[in-house]
Amino acid sequence: MAQPKNFGFGPDEQMVRDQASRFLKDNLPVDRLRTLVAHDHHSAYESPVQPVAWDQKLWRDAVALGWTGLGIPEDDGGVALPLVALASVVEEAGRAAFPSPLLSTLCATEVLKACETAAAHAALAEIAGGAAASLATTGEAASWETADADVTATSIDHGFVLDGVAHFVQDARKAAFFVVSAQSKGGAILARVAADAPGVSVDPDRIADLTRDQASVRLQGVDVKPDHVVAPAKLADEALAKALPSILTLVAADICGAGEWQLQTTTEYARTRKQFDHAIGFFQAVKHPIVNMMLDLDRARSLVYAAACAVDHEPADALRLARMAKAAASDAAKFLSGRSIQLHGGIGFTWECDVHIWVKRQQHSQFLWGDATWHRARLAEAY
Amino acid sequence: MAERTDTKEQAEFREYCRRWLAENRPAPPSFRLPISAIEVMTDDQFRYLHDWQKKCHGAGLVGTDYPKEYGGHGHKGLQSIAIQEMGRAGVPYMLNIIGLNMAAPTILVHGTEEQKRRYLPPLLSSDEIWCQGFSEPGAGSDLAGVQTSAVRDGDNWIINGHKVWTSLAHFASWMILLSRTSSDDKYKGLTYFVVPISGTDGVTVRPLIKITGETGFNEVLFEDLVVPDKMRLDEVGKGWNVAMTTLTYERGAAEGAGSGGGISIDERVRQLVRLAKATRRPGGKTAWDDAVLRDHVMQLAIRAEGFRQTSRRARVESLCEQPLRLPLQQKVLTSELMQDIAATALEIEGAWASLYLGDHRAPDGGQWPLAYLNSYGFTIAAGSNEIQRNILGERVLGMAKSK
Numbered sequence: 165m166a167q168p169k170n171f172g173f174g175p176d177e178q179m180v181r182d183q184a185s186r187f188l189k190d191n192l193p194v195d196r197l198r199t200l201v202a203h204d205h206h207s208a209y210e211s212p213v214q215p216v217a218w219d220q221k222l223w224r225d226a227v228a229l230g231w232t233g234l235g236i237p238e239d240d241g242g243v244a245l246p247l248v249a250l251a252s253v254v255e256e257a258g259r260a261a262f263p264s265p266l267l268s269t270l271c272a273t274e275v276l277k278a279c280e281t282a283a284a285h286a287a288l289a290e291i292a293g294g295a296a297a298s299l300a301t302t303g304e305a306a307s308w309e310t311a312d313a314d315v316t317a318t319s320i321d322h323g324f325v326l327d328g329v330a331h332f333v334q335d336a337r338k339a340a341f342f343v344v345s346a347q348s349k350g351g352a353i354l355a356r357v358a359a360d361a362p363g364v365s366v367d368p369d370r371i372a373d374l375t376r377d378q379a380s381v382r383l384q385g386v387d388v389k390p391d392h393v394v395a396p397a398k399l400a401d402e403a404l405a406k407a408l409p410s411i412l413t414l415v416a417a418d419i420c421g422a423g424e425w426q427l428q429t430t431t432e433y434a435r436t437r438k439q440f441d442h443a444i445g446f447f448q449a450v451k452h453p454i455v456n457m458m459l460d461l462d463r464a465r466s467l468v469y470a471a472a473c474a475v476d477h478e479p480a481d482a483l484r485l486a487r488m489a490k491a492a493a494s495d496a497a498k499f500l501s502g503r504s505i506q507l508h509g510g511i512g513f514t515w516e517c518d519v520h521i522w523v524k525r526q527q528h529s530q531f532l533w534g535d536a537t538w539h540r541a542r543l544a545e546a547y
Numbered sequence: 548m549a550e551r552t553d554t555k556e557q558a559e560f561r562e563y564c565r566r567w568l569a570e571n572r573p574a575p576p577s578f579r580l581p582i583s584a585i586e587v588m589t590d591d592q593f594r595y596l597h598d599w600q601k602k603c604h605g606a607g608l609v610g611t612d613y614p615k616e617y618g619g620h621g622h623k624g625l626q627s628i629a630i631q632e633m634g635r636a637g638v639p640y641m642l643n644i645i646g647l648n649m650a651a652p653t654i655l656v657h658g659t660e661e662q663k664r665r666y667l668p669p670l671l672s673s674d675e676i677w678c679q680g681f682s683e684p685g686a687g688s689d690l691a692g693v694q695t696s697a698v699r700d701g702d703n704w705i706i707n708g709h710k711v712w713t714s715l716a717h718f719a720s721w722m723i724l725l726s727r728t729s730s731d732d733k734y735k736g737l738t739y740f741v742v743p744i745s746g747t748d749g750v751t752v753r754p755l756i757k758i759t760g761e762t763g764f765n766e767v768l769f770e771d772l773v774v775p776d777k778m779r780l781d782e783v784g785k786g787w788n789v790a791m792t793t794l795t796y797e798r799g800a801a802e803g804a805g806s807g808g809g810i811s812i813d814e815r816v817r818q819l820v821r822l823a824k825a826t827r828r829p830g831g832k833t834a835w836d837d838a839v840l841r842d843h844v845m846q847l848a849i850r851a852e853g854f855r856q857t858s859r860r861a862r863v864e865s866l867c868e869q870p871l872r873l874p875l876q877q878k879v880l881t882s883e884l885m886q887d888i889a890a891t892a893l894e895i896e897g898a899w900a901s902l903y904l905g906d907h908r909a910p911d912g913g914q915w916p917l918a919y920l921n922s923y924g925f926t927i928a929a930g931s932n933e934i935q936r937n938i939l940g941e942r943v944l945g946m947a948k949s950k
Contacts (some may be wrong), residue, residue, distance in 0.1 A: 169859070169862070169863075170863045170865075170866075171859075171860065171863060171866060173863060173865060173866055178865050261918070269659075294798045325548030336553055336759050341868035344782070424868070431944045431945070431946065434946050435945060435946055435947070443945060443946070443947045445940065445944075445947050446946070446949055447949070448936070448937065448946070448949050450946075450947060451936065451937065451940035451941075451946050452933070452936045452940070454940060454944060454946070455936040455944070456936075457939045458872070458876075458939065458943070458944065459876055459879065459880065461871070462857055462876065463849075463850065463853035463854070463857060463871060463880075464853070464855040465860070465866075466577075466853055466859070466860045467849070467852065467853050467856055468855035469866055470852075470856040470857070470859070485852070488849045488852055489844075490854070492849050492853055528631060537842060538597075540841075540842050540845035540846065540849070541838070541841075541842070541845075543845050543848070543849075544835075544841050544842075544845050547845075547848070
């Protein structure tokens with residue numbers, strides 16, 4: 165199939181993106197976001213359990229708009245839009261720093277789509293119906309190589325029993341179920357585990373990002389019936405590998421959206437804040453780094469669209485472009501965050517200024533599913 | 548094989564270009580060709596490249612999208628295909644680079660019918676070489692500060708002044724010239740001409756030597772050069788507008804009449820990877836085995852792919868935040884990427900990077916130290932990258948104008 169010159173971004177995709185943009189502008193202005201995530205610095209950093217910042221009504225409205233079903237096949241209750249559409253919606257979510265399980269649910273969706281089992285289709289139908297999900301596929305080694313998974317699956321008469329811990333599980337306290345990677349005698353499997361299943365406990369991490377939650381998910385003698393095994397032994401690796409380009413692309417899209425907010429907000433500040441009788445953007449020491457923010461960001465954005473388009477139309481090239489997109493986006497996130505604080509000056513260093521909300525989200529995304537150096541090292545192997 | 552983004556017509560033309568280039572690739576010359584047309588020095592180099600451009604023009608690979616009555620081939624949307632294929636084929640570059648990239652589109656947009664019919668056909672075929680008279684000793688990146696004067700004298704203009712960094716002037720028949728016709732207003736006092744250069748009374752061309760040791764650019768002195776009014780491009784006092792058209796093409800924000808060939812950024816990256824894999828570092832391992840150097844190379848590979856995809860995205864309106872945002876980035880991105888690729892090559896070569904053109908032991912014939920030194924031409928020319936960042940900050944992001 166030929167990769168279209170417009171990145172496969174047609175009127176449908178544009179409509180979905182514009183709708184997402186409007187929805188978030190109308191319903192999640194920055195002052196509303198602050199009341200959700202940054203109203204009180206004590207609760208964010210000193211309470212024994214980090215609160216979950218989540219406007220559940222807003223999430224239900226997003227689900228009602230169909231966001232969780234965007235990429236799900238029509239037979240499973242979704243609307244089967246290409247990844248470019250999902251990426252552009254995630255970009256808008258990043259721009260608004262939307263605290264929600266959108267990204268984690270879409271990532272789980274991509275893995276489930278790659279499984280092609282009855283159990284996976286059933287899980288997809290649940291997501292299309294509004295259930296939030298998350299991947300519990302990472303062990304202490306912080307990779308999602310199934311060999312690194314710290315969860316074991318012991319085979320019993322009907323299904324498996326899971327024991328162990330999955331780390332760095334995104335938006336764990338917002339998810340209705342997890343897709344767990346576990347090692348069985350016959351190889352790795354992927355299992356669908358309800359968040360409230362007996363034996364499952366969620367230990368929240370204390371993270372810098374105020375817009376997400378993250379946890380270790382403990383599994384102690386958790387029963388998995390055969391109809392909840394979404395990928396049997398030997399298919400799990402394949403499914404994870406197949407989904408990786410999409411996941412990297414989506415995380416990079418979130419970074420690019422957040423980066424656009426950082427660029428626009430810092431630019432606006434440079435246009436209005438006066439020092440030495442000039443708006444500070446008059447000074448090249450301020451103007452040029454802001455332009456550099458734009459250059460880095462646009463490179464990452466172009467790679468995100470290219471990677472998404474490759475997933476949709478030219479899968480053989482998708483992993484290369486997705487790794488490039490994630491590496492470029494991670495580097496851009498670091499640079500844009502640093503400059504956005506610095507160029508806001510003293511106020512940029514305060515809790516009162518909105519800038520830190522995005523800085524922390526970017527810092528989190530920078531390392532999510534592999535940092536820039538990691539992906540460049542993997543890319544080099546193919547050269 | 549068609550590109551994934553081609554229309555049917557483009558795919559057919561691409562196939563034609565590939566076939567033609569494969570069958571007509573010129574034999575390598577017995578002498579060294581410089582990195583680009585703007586370092587061409589000798590008559591041998593000139594003749595070789597002149598013949599090649601003429602042949603490409605005859606085959607429809609140059610001036611592809613220009614009207615037939617102006618020496619073009621009357622197509623639409625095919626020029627970029629020819630440029631891509633020439634780059635891919637690794638054939639020599641086009642000689643008349645200033646003419647194709649800057650003079651031709653400016654004349655096409657602002658010229659009279661008579662001017663277009665007179666100037667464009669020999670430009671496209673490389674029978675008449677063009678140079679650009681913008682910079683002056685006192686006005687480099689502050690282009691509107693030009694002082695070269697044009698004073699009206701009946702049906703003629705009398706031109707006096709001093710232009711610098713004038714690439715290809717030593718071979719040029721014509722120059723596109725920005726001159727001052729009034730001192731009342733910095734911008735509205737400018738008028739644009741095409742003026743004769745070779746064998747003309749009142750014009751002196753003197754070579755300037757680059758830091759690379761090469762020549763190719765010049766200073767051009769005008770002493771009472773008489774130019775008929777019919778060589779004026781657009782109206783008196785509109786020179787700044789016309790110059791903006793030229794700069795839009797010079798900075799890569801739009802595509803000229805075709806200047807394919809030479810080494811593409813993608814090919815440069817491939818060369819860099821090959822160099823890293825072939826170069827032994829102290830300790831015996833290759834540069835590619837050094838994680839730090841390999842990471843640098845991959846950063847550049849990602850920038851190159853990012854550049855390619857940004858060029859592609861710039862043509863999709865719904866994926867661009869502001870109309871000029873991506874096109875205005877082109878010149879900064881390419882010039883700095885080429886510079887950083889060369890700088891990384893020197894890091895990889897280590898002490899071997901000291902060996903320059905002419906040393907028989909120099910890796911890759913000493914091309915990397917040359918490419919690195921030469922790359923500063925492009926981060927300074929066409930408005931230094933500092934000026935480009937001002938333009939991006941002011942015109943795209945709306946920040947206050949720096950003075």
